[in-house]
Amino acid sequence: MNRHRILYCHCQYAQVVPPEVKAGVLQALCDSGASFDAVADLCELAARKDPSLARLSSGGCVKIAACYPRAVKGLFHQAGSDLSPDSTEILNMRTEPAGAVVDRLLAPDLQPNLP
DSSP: OOSSEEEEEOOTTTOOSOHHHHHHHHHHHHHHTOOOEEESOHHHHHHTTOHHHHHHHTSSOEEEEESOHHHHHHHHHHTTOOOOTTSEEEEETTTSOHHHHHHHHHSSSOOOOOO
């Protein structure tokens, strides 16, 4: 059993993540039976300072499928919910294929990579 939470961002508004990568990651997460949170757009949540980001950032280890780690770090900071560099792994769906993202999301270990 994984000891970390998973957050999947669908990047609904900016649409900078290739559609086939988003679809592949989301389908694989659903098929896996793993528990995960899915949001339509992390940028929008950060702009609204959504309280769910504070809950996620303070809830222990987390893996986030979104875009560039520095951008995700900035979004959480903008929302007043800084992520812990020791307990956060961000998978970049803009640059990585769906299979590589899913492999890391479902891996039992955490490889912190917050800049």
